[in-house]
Amino acid sequence: MVSDLFEQPRAQRPSSSGANVTPPDKKGLREIAGLQILRAFAAIIVVAHHALEESRGAAGTFSPDWLATSGAAGVDIFFVISGFIMMLTTFSDPTKITKPTIFLLKRSIRIYPLYWICCALVLLAHSFGLFKSLVIGGLLNPLLLVPSKNLIIGVSWTLIYEMYFYVIFAIMLISKPSSLQMATRCTIAIFILYLFSFLMPDSTLQRFLNKPITLEFCMGLWLGRYAIVNEVQIPIWVAASSIIAIVAAPVFVPHGTTSGLPDVQRVAAWGIPSVLLVAYSISFAEARSGISRFGVILGSASYALYLTHPFIMTAYAAILKRSIKISSFNQILPVIMVIIISAIISIFIHYYLEKPLTARLSSVIRR
Template sequence: MTLYGIQYLRAFAALAVVVFHAAERSGYAFAIGAAGVDVFFVISGFIMWVIVARRPVSPGRFLADRIRRIVPVYWLATAVMVAGALAGLFPNLLLTAEHVAASLFFVPWRSPSSGEIWPVLVQGWTLNYEMFFYAVFAACLLLPARLRLPVMATVFLTLVGVGFAVESDNPLFLTYTRPIILEFVAGMLIGRLSLAGLVPNRPMSIALIGTALAGFAAIGILRLPFDEWTCGPLAIALVYGTVALEKHGRIARFRLPALLGDASYSIYLWHTFAISVAAKAGAMLGLPPPLVFVTSIAVGTLVGLCGYVLIERPAGKAGRAPKITTYSQAGR
């Protein structure tokens, strides 16, 4: 089953990240595009809840499905980064065996290049959160269905509380006590409410979507500071409103947005390579910044689509997970 509203949100969030990175490389500012990660985390919690509710699965099978969808393409993109660094194409990228291994196995680790808790492929930091969420979610599948959401909420709230109470520079501690993990729980709650038919009516659904988009726009236009405390509630409103609107049968299928939603993981993984090339080429050719900006967006999106058609989709045919599976693909 395909939820077109969710597909469109995936496309929206992925393109926001593309614009964010294109703006960075061409001298513009679109920091709010990085908030796509909040949307993706809420979507991920929602989709995982719906998948398991509709098709009960063992913890092992659940993890196998997630690994099959995430790992091969991510490892390939990481390998490209490593090969590029060894070839001298990324002079600012410092490699260590420990950092590469941590990147491949989704272990938060400080980058020797920047000191930030980033993998070799920087935008892969969100996948560290995803894999952690999947691991905890899989463990909760051993519980009765009625206890899964309360237990997940308790575990994640406890982690966030410990993060506020304890000082530590440990990368794992800093990563998995960050309040952003609560967005997964919010998505699960939306899934539970949706399956129970507890969604707002159509006018309220539209109001939630409009309020969320207006909030994101205000942050972007006014260049306000933002984090998960501001963007998390907006993302929750956007996803809940969209899910409710689709529940009322008000979201039709449109081919291009649906395709972009399908390709959002590949767009996320590959767009930065294309944007870097486009930005460097534009500078060498002396192109005006607006043209570099637009070209970078187009090339980044197109390369991501090619990655989906040529790599991700064929790789997924060997053992296909449910169509509505989603992953986090944004970078902040």
């Protein structure tokens, strides 16, 4: 959930003929605040998911299995957003299609700098006896976000899928396709690689390709393709029903752990509601209330939140392990505090580290 996943898109309104026309405002194109708010929501439920998982080891745990599991759907929302924004930012102006090399370079300077900083902090902490479960060996693949058996940061498995999708998208850009051709070709390529994985011997790469969750990127692509030429209008009751479906899915879908649902069921139970939520968020062009403006701010910091909250989770787990008194408390308040602290820290990191660093690297590349 990186790169364009955290880049504010702009939307265009379709004309009656289906051609793109800019809306009549001073900026020419509208910023979609709703997507940033949805990013914030997705990031927060992922943090809540991990906090609830940690709390289940405490004597005062309150978290039922279905509640701890449902927050994992934030990843599915991010994957759909990623495909959607990729299509929208690339094809809203068909006369200015980005070159594949520039496309990958832009994504790389958004993905790697903060990720490498976080990896360095994990490795440094490991040298002082923390992160004991970390297996040191073969660091190049996880640092480059290539499929790897050992990860430096646990949540980086989603970033590896992001890079996989970006590489496929960049390859398809070589022939300068239309938006329809891009959505079709990416879907076919990802689906063929998924099917091909069943013929491969068991390996890290085989297990990586053998995840239908990659099709959620394609769902986002097709939604983006539709939004380029049509006005998307989703009733609020559909969005509300989608959230209920996401939360309720673990109750009805058998699953072995709280880390998520089984692969195929996950795409159906969480992927489809995620598409509907993204479609609904498009209608919110501006953040007008204080809460929505904060949602936009937190959405902008969602990548920082996603990468840095594992440090807070490690501290929370250590406190529960070392303090019987705190562990015996009802964990509702501690979980809420962990979420709030994670959000505040991520906002500071975004505005004082991630954003300036990305801007500086972008400036260097432009020169």
